[in-house]
Amino acid sequence: MQTEIGMAPGARIVARLARRARLSTLKYLAILRVSILNNxxxxxxxxxxxxxxxxxxxxxxxxxxxxxxxxxxxxxxxFSIADMIWYLVAAEAIALSLPALTRRIDQEVRSGQLAYLLGRPASYVLYNYAHYLGERLVRLLMNALIGALLALIMAGVPHFTWQGLLVWPLVALIALSIDFVMHFSIGLLAFWSEETQSFSLIFSRLTLVLGGVLAPLEIFPQPLRSIAQALPFSAILYGPSRTLVHFEAARLGTLLIQQGLTLLVGTMIMLTIYYAAVRRVNINGG
Known part of the structure; x- marks a missing residue:
């Protein structure tokens, strides 16, 4: 506070907001760290x-x-057979790293624990995102290590470009974030539905089939290929995996736009469901 003495009112407001943002970031980074250590x-x-x-x-x-x-x-x-193997490893590593997020949110809603968790000095959404990200990063790293060892044995050294290796962590992180908002939204549907696992199963199967985990979308016949590429599922698995195996600057720009729009729309849907659920908790008194 002493450093704010002599500052203009506007500068003091900016300094306080920056301090709050820094403390909030450190709080969720601590949650992320604890989640990683637990896993x-x-x-x-x-x-x-x-x-x-x-x-x-x-x-x-x-x-x-x-x-x-x-x-x-x-x-x-x-795609050569070696490219195909490395693509499958990249896609499966992401797909199989998904934790049981929907089931956990579902259980918290049904048990009434959500009402108590909302009282924490932390955003329920951001807390779960940090917890989810820590768990998923550990699983993704383990999948990647085992998958890479298998691919080296079956296909040899990959012909990745340095550009693909450089941008893959970014597109993969956005893909994990899209997966989070989708499954978090499904978990919150427990406020209105007796069973959410059916919704989760449908979404995960659509992601596996239309997201390109079984094969690159180029293999699909038309018009299924164009439909699958336009759907948000491709932004989760196909886009990051193809970027790693076959990097193309033009495709990267298209992928980032698709991922950004998907994440934005998904976040808006998630927050709409979340605030409706919070109002339901407040009206019912927890």
Whole structure:
């Protein structure tokens, strides 16, 4: 406060807002750190969960090898078999890193615990985002390490560009954020629905099929390819995975626009559901 003496009123307001923003950022970074440490404490469990990626990638790789052999080609829609393997690893690493966010939010709503959590000196949404991000980053890193080892054995050293490696963390983080707002919104539907796991199952299956986890969207026939590329599911799995394997500057710009719009619209929907749920809690007295 002493540093604000002699400041103009406008400057004091800006300084206070900046201090509050810094303290708030440090608070959620601390939550993120605790979440990461909690998941590292159970790293063996995370490791065994990640072994599912080995099974899925191995099975899909055998299917695609058979497809390449039957078509008597070494390149399919711009992807060689090595590119396809690395793409599958990248997509599966993201897809299989999703924690049970919807189920946890659902349980907090049904048990009434949400009413108590709202009283914390922290945003319920941002608290859950930091907690979710810490858990998912640990799982994603473990999936990536195991998947990369498998891909090195099956396909050899990848031909990634430095641009793809540089921007992949950014597009992957935006993809994880989009996944968060979608599943968080589904969890909050427990205020109005007796069961939200059916909604979560539908969304996750649509993401897997239309998001490009089984194959790059270039493989899809028209008009399914264009429809899938326009849907938000492709911004979660296909976009980041293709950016890593086949980086193209023009596609990156399109992907960032798609991810930005998807995240913006998804956040607006999530906040609308959230504030409606909070009003419902206040009206019912918790």
């Amino acid at each position: 590292l404490a159970y790293i063996i469990e995370v490791f065994f969960r990640a072994l599912l990626l080995v099974v899925l990638v191995f099975v899909l790789t055998q299917l695609w090898k058979t497809t390449f052999t039957l078509r008597r080609t070494h390149v399919l829609s711009g």
